[in-house]
Amino acid sequence: MVKDAAAGDMPAERRLAGILLMCAAVACFALLDTSAKWLNRSVDPLLTTWARYVSSVVLISMVVNPWTAPGVTRTTRPGLQALRSLLLLLSTVLNFFALSYLQLTQALSIQFAAPLLIALLAGPLMGEWAGPRRTAAVAVGFCGVLVVARPGFGGLHPAAGLSVLGTTAYALYALTTRMLAAHDRSHTTLFYSGMAGFVLLTPVVPFVWTTPQSPLVWIMLGAVGAFGSLGHWFLILAHARAPAPILSPFIYTEIIWMTALGYLVFGDVPDEWTVAGASIVIMSGLYLLYRERAGRRGPKPRAEDVISNQSSSS
Numbered sequence: 001m002v003k004d005a006a007a008g009d010m011p012a013e014r015r016l017a018g019i020l021l022m023c024a025a026v027a028c029f030a031l032l033d034t035s036a037k038w039l040n041r042s043v044d045p046l047l048t049t050w051a052r053y054v055s056s057v058v059l060i061s062m063v064v065n066p067w068t069a070p071g072v073t074r075t076t077r078p079g080l081q082a083l084r085s086l087l088l089l090l091s092t093v094l095n096f097f098a099l100s101y102l103q104l105t106q107a108l109s110i111q112f113a114a115p116l117l118i119a120l121l122a123g124p125l126m127g128e129w130a131g132p133r134r135t136a137a138v139a140v141g142f143c144g145v146l147v148v149a150r151p152g153f154g155g156l157h158p159a160a161g162l163s164v165l166g167t168t169a170y171a172l173y174a175l176t177t178r179m180l181a182a183h184d185r186s187h188t189t190l191f192y193s194g195m196a197g198f199v200l201l202t203p204v205v206p207f208v209w210t211t212p213q214s215p216l217v218w219i220m221l222g223a224v225g226a227f228g229s230l231g232h233w234f235l236i237l238a239h240a241r242a243p244a245p246i247l248s249p250f251i252y253t254e255i256i257w258m259t260a261l262g263y264l265v266f267g268d269v270p271d272e273w274t275v276a277g278a279s280i281v282i283m284s285g286l287y288l289l290y291r292e293r294a295g296r297r298g299p300k301p302r303a304e305d306v307i308s309n310q311s312s313s314s
Contacts, residue, residue: 014241015241015242015246017241017242018238018239018240018241018247019238019242019246019247019250021234021237021238021241022234022235022238022242022247022250022251023250024234025231025234025235026231026250026251026254026257027254027257028227028228028230028231028234029227029228029231029254030104030108030254030258031227031261032052032224032227032228032231033095033099033104033107033108033258034104034258034261034262034265035220035223035224035227036048036052036095036096036099036224037099037100037104037266038220038265039051039217039220039221039224040096040099040100042210042213042214043208043210043217043221044208044210045093045100046204046205046208047205047208047209047210048096048224049089049092049093049096049197049201050198050201050202050205051221051222051224051225052092052096052197052224052225052228053089053092053194053197053198053225054198054202054225055222055223055224055225055226055228055229056193056194056197056225056228057195057197057198057225058225059225059226059229060190060191060193060194060229061191064187064190064191065191071188072185072188072191073188073191074188075183075184075188075192076183076184077179077180077183077184080176080179080180080183081180081184081188081192082192082196083176084173084176084177084189084192085193085194085196085197086196086200087169087170087172087173087176088169088170088173088193088196088197089196089197089200089201090166090169091166091167091169091170091173092166092197093166094162094169095107095111095166097159097162098159098160098162098163098166100159101157101159102157102160102163103262103266103268103270103274104258104259104261104262104266104268105255105258105259105262105268105270105274105278106160106163106270106274107163108255108258108278109144109145109148109255109274109277109281110145110148110160110163110164110167111163111166111167111170112255112278112281112282112285113141113142113144113145113281114167114170114171114174115288115289116137116138116141116281116284116285116288117167117168117171118171118174119134119138119288120135120138121171121172121175122175125175126175126178126179131291134288134291137284137287137288137291138284138288140280140283141280141281141284141285143280144276144277144278144280144281144284145164145281146277147276147277147280148160148273148274148277148281177189190232248289249286249289251285252282252285252286255278
């Protein structure tokens with residue numbers, strides 16, 4: 001994980017470059033989800049997930065491997081690495097299945113609750129208890145998720161529940177990433193990220209395989225992994241140039257990409273409930289970031305900063 005530098009020590013040009021790279025990263029993640037939703041019309045979501053991890057593992061292994069980074073496979077916490085990789089796989093599978101039924105903006109609005117869950121779970125799991133103001137912000141943010149999903153009121157498709165579960169898995173994945181930062185190198189954690197998806201889904205592929213009938217489907221199967229890997233690379237470059245508190249608010253620019261891609265590719269227009277709920281969730285997340293910056297005493301980031309070091313969904 002890239003270590004944050006103090007904001008005052010960084011030239012304005014580097015901070016701007018970091019912000020632009022963060023925006024490019026979330027654009028890649030928006031393209032990843034759009035590609036997955038498009039592919040789900042032609043192939044099984046499990047096949048899309050497998051393709052995402054195969055492409056990602058191949059691309060990452062070209063850069064991070066035992067030859068370019070000696071000792072990269074050595075981990076002091078193999079169980080935690082396996083759990084982290086499994087949580088990432090679970091989050092991706094649930095998200096891709098949810099995207100088969102939800103609009104891009106609907107799924108993303110629920111995923112934006114991840115920083116809220118991280119702030120909530122950091123207490124019992126890491127001893128970083130949220131104060132009353134942060135707790136209130138988390139509660140308001142979850143109300144925003146309820147506005148989007150509208151359970152029991154003829155709101156979203158029941159697949160919204162899959163998105164909620166996927167977001168919870170992602171929050172736990174982010175916290176395990178934070179735990180591993182104290183034990184393993186970031187390259188080691190990156191190397192193991194997609195292993196569960198590759199190892200566990202490969203035996204399943206023959207049972208869900210559908211031979212693509214269009215060259216474009218083959219291209220997009222490769223693109224889902226490329227978008228994810230490129231997004232993570234941009235994140236690493238961004239955090240090398242600017243600290244997490246400066247970069248984190250720009251995660252929410254993904255809603256712009258998702259809205260535009262949803263309309264251009266699928267003809268989807270967010271309804272007023274999605275817009276209202278997303279606004280509540282985003283404002284709650286931004287308030288958490290504000291409280292973190294206002295209460296910061298040193299360079300060590302709190303758990304809610306972890307979200308800025310991860311992919312937004314997959």
